Amino acid sequence: xxxxxxxxxxxxxxxxxxxxxxxxxxxxxxxxxxxxxxxxxxxxxxxxxxxxxxxxxxxxxxxxxxxxxxxxxxxxxxxxxxxxxxxxxxxxxxxxxxxxxxxxxxxxxxxxxxxxxxxxxxxxxxxxxxxxxxxxxxxxxxxxxxxxxxxxxxxxxxxxxxxxxxxxxxxxxxxxxxxxxxxxxxxxxxxxxxxxxxxxxxxxxxxxxxxxxxxxxxxxxxxxxxxxxxxxxxxxxxxxxxxxxxxxxxxxxxxxxxxxxxxxxxxxxxxxxxxxxxxxxxxxxxxxxxxxxxxxxxxxxxxxxxxxxxxxxxxxxxxxxxxxxxxxxxxxxxxxxxxxxxxxxxxxxxxxxxxxxxxxxxxxxxxxxxxxxxxxxxxxxxxxxxxxxxxxxxxxxxxxxxxxxxxxxxxxxxxxxxxxxxxxxxxxxxxxxxxxxxxxxxxxxxxxxxxxxxxxxxxxxxxxxxxxxxxxxxxxxxxxxxxxxxxxxxxxxxxxxxxxxxxxxxxxxxxxxxx
Amino acid sequence: xxxxxxxxxxxxxxxxxxxxxxxxxxxxxxxxxxxxxxxxxxxxxxxxxxxxxxxxxxxxxxxxxxxxxxxxxxxxxxxxxxxxxxxxxxxxxxxxxxxxxxxxxxxxxxxxxxxxxxxxxxxxxxxxxxxxxxxxxxxxxxxxxxxxxxxxxxxxxxxxxxxxxxxxxxxxxxxxxxxxxxxxxxxxxxxxxxxxxxxxxxxxxxxxxxxxxxxxxxxxxxxxxxxxxxxxxxxxxxxxxxxxxxxxxxxxxxxxxxxxxxxxxxxxxxxxxxxxxxxxxxxxxxxxxxxxxxxxxxxxxxxxxxxxxxxxxxxxxxxxxxxxxxxxxxxxxxxxxxxxxxxxxxxxxxxxxxxxxxxxxxxxxxxxxxxxxxxxxxxxxxxxxxxxxxxxxxxxxxxxxxxxxxxxxxxxxxxxxxxxxxxxxxxxxxxxxxxxxxxxxxxxxxxxxxxxxxx
Numbered sequence: 001x002x003x004x005x006x007x008x009x010x011x012x013x014x015x016x017x018x019x020x021x022x023x024x025x026x027x028x029x030x031x032x033x034x035x036x037x038x039x040x041x042x043x044x045x046x047x048x049x050x051x052x053x054x055x056x057x058x059x060x061x062x063x064x065x066x067x068x069x070x071x072x073x074x075x076x077x078x079x080x081x082x083x084x085x086x087x088x089x090x091x092x093x094x095x096x097x098x099x100x101x102x103x104x105x106x107x108x109x110x111x112x113x114x115x116x117x118x119x120x121x122x123x124x125x126x127x128x129x130x131x132x133x134x135x136x137x138x139x140x141x142x143x144x145x146x147x148x149x150x151x152x153x154x155x156x157x158x159x160x161x162x163x164x165x166x167x168x169x170x171x172x173x174x175x176x177x178x179x180x181x182x183x184x185x186x187x188x189x190x191x192x193x194x195x196x197x198x199x200x201x202x203x204x205x206x207x208x209x210x211x212x213x214x215x216x217x218x219x220x221x222x223x224x225x226x227x228x229x230x231x232x233x234x235x236x237x238x239x240x241x242x243x244x245x246x247x248x249x250x251x252x253x254x255x256x257x258x259x260x261x262x263x264x265x266x267x268x269x270x271x272x273x274x275x276x277x278x279x280x281x282x283x284x285x286x287x288x289x290x291x292x293x294x295x296x297x298x299x300x301x302x303x304x305x306x307x308x309x310x311x312x313x314x315x316x317x318x319x320x321x322x323x324x325x326x327x328x329x330x331x332x333x334x335x336x337x338x339x340x341x342x343x344x345x346x347x348x349x350x351x352x353x354x355x356x357x358x359x360x361x362x363x364x365x366x367x368x369x370x371x372x373x374x375x376x377x378x379x380x381x382x383x384x385x386x387x388x389x390x391x392x393x394x395x396x397x398x399x400x401x402x403x404x405x406x407x408x409x410x411x412x413x414x415x416x417x418x419x420x421x422x423x424x425x426x427x428x429x430x431x432x433x434x435x436x437x438x439x440x441x442x443x444x445x446x447x448x449x450x451x452x453x454x455x456x457x458x459x460x461x462x463x464x465x466x467x468x469x470x471x472x473x474x475x476x477x478x479x480x481x482x483x484x485x486x487x488x489x490x491x492x493x494x495x496x497x498x499x500x501x502x503x504x505x506x507x508x509x510x511x512x513x514x515x
Numbered sequence: 516x517x518x519x520x521x522x523x524x525x526x527x528x529x530x531x532x533x534x535x536x537x538x539x540x541x542x543x544x545x546x547x548x549x550x551x552x553x554x555x556x557x558x559x560x561x562x563x564x565x566x567x568x569x570x571x572x573x574x575x576x577x578x579x580x581x582x583x584x585x586x587x588x589x590x591x592x593x594x595x596x597x598x599x600x601x602x603x604x605x606x607x608x609x610x611x612x613x614x615x616x617x618x619x620x621x622x623x624x625x626x627x628x629x630x631x632x633x634x635x636x637x638x639x640x641x642x643x644x645x646x647x648x649x650x651x652x653x654x655x656x657x658x659x660x661x662x663x664x665x666x667x668x669x670x671x672x673x674x675x676x677x678x679x680x681x682x683x684x685x686x687x688x689x690x691x692x693x694x695x696x697x698x699x700x701x702x703x704x705x706x707x708x709x710x711x712x713x714x715x716x717x718x719x720x721x722x723x724x725x726x727x728x729x730x731x732x733x734x735x736x737x738x739x740x741x742x743x744x745x746x747x748x749x750x751x752x753x754x755x756x757x758x759x760x761x762x763x764x765x766x767x768x769x770x771x772x773x774x775x776x777x778x779x780x781x782x783x784x785x786x787x788x789x790x791x792x793x794x795x796x797x798x799x800x801x802x803x804x805x806x807x808x809x810x811x812x813x814x815x816x817x818x819x820x821x822x823x824x825x826x827x828x829x830x831x832x833x834x835x836x837x838x839x840x841x842x843x844x845x846x847x848x849x850x851x852x853x854x855x856x857x858x859x860x861x862x863x864x865x866x867x868x869x870x871x872x873x874x875x876x877x878x879x880x881x882x883x884x885x886x887x888x889x890x891x892x893x894x895x896x897x898x899x900x901x902x903x904x905x906x907x908x909x910x911x912x913x914x915x916x917x918x919x920x921x922x923x924x925x926x927x928x929x930x931x932x933x934x935x936x937x938x939x940x941x942x943x944x945x946x947x948x949x950x951x952x953x954x955x956x957x958x959x960x961x962x963x964x965x966x967x968x969x970x
Binding site: 017019020021022023024027053055057058064066067069070071097098099101102103105106107108136137138139141142260261263264266267268269273296297298302303304305308328329331332336337340341354355356357358359360361362363364365366367368369370371372374375378379399400422430431432433434435436437438439440442443444447453498500501502503510512513 | 540541543545546547553557558559560580581582583584586587588589590591592593594595596597598617627628629630631632633634635636637638639646647648649650651652653654656657659867868869873932935936938939940941953954956958961962964965966967968
């Protein structure tokens with residue numbers, strides 16, 4: 001049995017986004033020329049139409065189309081249509097809101113964004129929106145847990161008591177006298193630099209990491225002093241630009257991550273556009289303000305496994321108590337990279353798949369270089385099992401892991417846990433509009449250093465929203481474990497090689513290969 | 516002859532199109548707007564503005580970046596930001612709106628498209644979309660190409676390379692010296708035949724080829740006198756039955772391309788060799804089920820270059836066609852030990868920068884592009900349905916200098932993106948990428964390996 005640390009699950013407190021409206025999935029449109037003002041619709045749907053605000057100016061006109069607006073409540077949608085049926089003259093129609101259609105993308109659908117917002121607001125599963133999968137037609141979106149196939153649509157999800165299952169993982173499995181750090185949830189926060197995101201965002205993430213007893217990471221932009229109070233929950237990243245990296249920040253941390261590659265731009269260096277290099281950013285990074293910063297690729301002191309070994313040992317020498325995580329992306333021979341990192345002495349191997357997030361990356365790299373993490377996890381896992389070292393190294397998956405179900409699937413495919421970036425930002429209010437790097441930066445004040453825009457994110461509210469999201473995620477992991485008859489998320493990771501047969505493996509089903 | 520080394524550089528500069536693409540988003544303001552102007556505060560792109568009389572103005576959709584903040588900020592829920600149907604209708608399923616928008620950006624700025632957040636599209640897809648490229652990590656050094664600290668060559672050779680040299684007893688070489696031409700970028704431009712291509716645009720194309728130091732293939736029948744200045748960068752394209760009619764062109768060109776659909780190439784080769792023994796001869800043929808055999812025949816018959824193409828409508832119907840055709844043709848030549856005796860140019864399905872390295876990794880030496888640069892000039896991918904004579908979109912761009920610059924910008928941007936890929940793979944020249952299929956990952960292979968019935 002693993003020793004459970006005394007740990008209190010943080011409270012979920014209702015924390016809505018500060019917007020005045022919501023993007024609703026459906027809208028009800030009325031053809032004014034047909035409406036006889038009988039009120040049947042208001043009677044049949046008191047929740048939405050009955051309590052809607054009426055636009056009298058428009059209503060007074062005898063024709064035209066009117067949108068029924070209710071900022072407090074939302075229409076149930078195409079399944080319901082009670083109002084349409086109730087209207088004697090056929091004046092009403094229920095359609096998808098064009099704003100909903102335009103929101104999101106194939107990987108992060110509008111439903112995923114809205115459901116993540118909902119979870120971040122309430123700490124509970126989303127009732128209205130799909131919260132498990134996106135629409136990318138591959139990878140996690142084609143993989144299901146076997147029990148999901150049997151589940152009826154709209155099945156009432158019964159959640160187990162939150163004390164009845166264990167979602168903790170240990171981040172060090174080597175016999176190296178370094179601490180066996182245990183985190184109560186199988187995730188920690190991804191590397192995001194000061195400069196690519198604002199200080200408020202970093203503080204929100206750090207506060208949430210502290211509440212959950214997990215971690216967040218500095219990214220490559222140095223270690224702002226404001227994060228020092230959270231130092232037990234902040235990973236120091238050492239990347240190729242060495243911006244703001246020094247012995248002090250490495251000594252301060254419990255985990256050092258050596259970033260060899262990033263999934264969104266594998267094989268390419270980091271790139272912070274000049275607009276974002278404000279004087280504060282420049283100071284922490286020890287560079288000239290308002291110049292584009294290129295982080296080279298690769299580490300020019302690491303061109304062999306022997307160099308790699310020395311590099312990992314260097315970190316271990318600087319900080320004798322820290323764990324060393326090696327962050328790599330997914331080339332053809334990702335399995336060889338993994339075994340190399342094991343022999344170099346890494347405690348954690350983070351494999352960052354090609355679909356990972358970024359503050360700015362060339363579009364050609366995001367789509368076309370490196371394999372998706374769904375393939376890389378079982379390839380690495382199987383190889384480490386075959387080499388007999390799987391139980392000595394912790395494998396964390398990242399790059400395109402969006403939901404609690406994605407995390408669980410990644411673990412069932414062979415990872416120990418996952419590293420979460422974009423989902424935390426979506427919890428803060430990101431809409432994935434792709435404008436992180438343009439001009440003043442993120443319009444939502446997340447991926448920006450603009451002194452006015454960054455005020456949109458309040459660190460306390462933001463932290464609570466991230467805490468809430470993970471609370472909801474933990475409930476989902478509990479549900480999955482219960483359905484599978486497991487007690488701990490550690491049991492979800494396969495012991496042996498991952499081998500699909502007829503589209504099935506252990507608890508997983510791949511719809512594309514199902515026979 | 517070049518006497519000193521010069522780093523290949525493509526001069527890009529702003530070249531805004533005269534044809535504007537429809538904005539991607541449309542902003543609807545419904546009639547329950549109360550003029551509270553929260554949207555004006557919320558929008559950092561200034562798409563929402565106020566009239567002088569204090570009333571809210573119609574949203575400027577061109578400035579909208581789709582962040583939905585106005586819709587969220589409106590206390591009355593009176594705004595929604597939707598996808599503009601005119602934008603969604605652009606192009607076709609292959610040359611889709613996103614690709615067209617990207618080509619416009621590249622042609623306008625010459626820069627590498629960069630954006631925030633991760634990849635947004637489908638997991639995989641048909642054709643080139645089902646391929647992921649390898650990169651180097653830890654043990655294989657990458658090269659730092661695009662930021663200029665290490666030089667990566669994008670040059671390729673057109674023409675035969677000899678498998679070995681023959682010498683007599685006295686050490687004199689008996690083999691004919693190989694005739695090759697080096698182009699600094701593995702991309703040549705291909706002009707459509709017929710009247711859809713106006714004379715001005717032909718000049719623009721020739722200018723662009725000249726500035727890129729590459730080649731443009733232009734139909735011999737459409738050769739206009741104004742093209743004479745750019746002759747060194749033009750490849751006349753001649754029907755195999757009409758070679759005799761263009762003897763002057765044949766005599767004065769460095770490369771001649773023959774539409775070899777009617778014969779197997781031997782006759783044409785003989786005819787051209789007699790007239791101009793030093794010219795390289797390219798045989799052009801559509802990809803088909805026999806492309807491998809035909810490539811072998813052409814190579815053995817003595818062609819310097821084979822240029823296989825798939826027309827864009829075929830690729831749109833099944834994008835796998837082009838991937839399979841390139842792989843098969845390359846493998847066929849390799850298997851018979853004659854791969855280096857002919858240069859293999861592929862065209863078709865090149866809709867974005869990534870398709871250039873992907874074509875090359877599948878086995879092509881170089882690519883020729885058509886529709887991509889035509890889109891940069893305003894083509895709306897109607898496949899000629901909508902213009903009996905001059906293409907209505909392209910005529911508007913008749914500013915020769917602008918059109919030439921847009922083509923140069925497009926290729927300049929693609930070259931930088933090629934460098935990103937080569938740098939990531941740790942390759943010092945694009946020649947070494949040809950046929951390196953082990954450094955590409957195919958969707959089907961990975962699916963079979965991981966989720967199929969075991970390795």
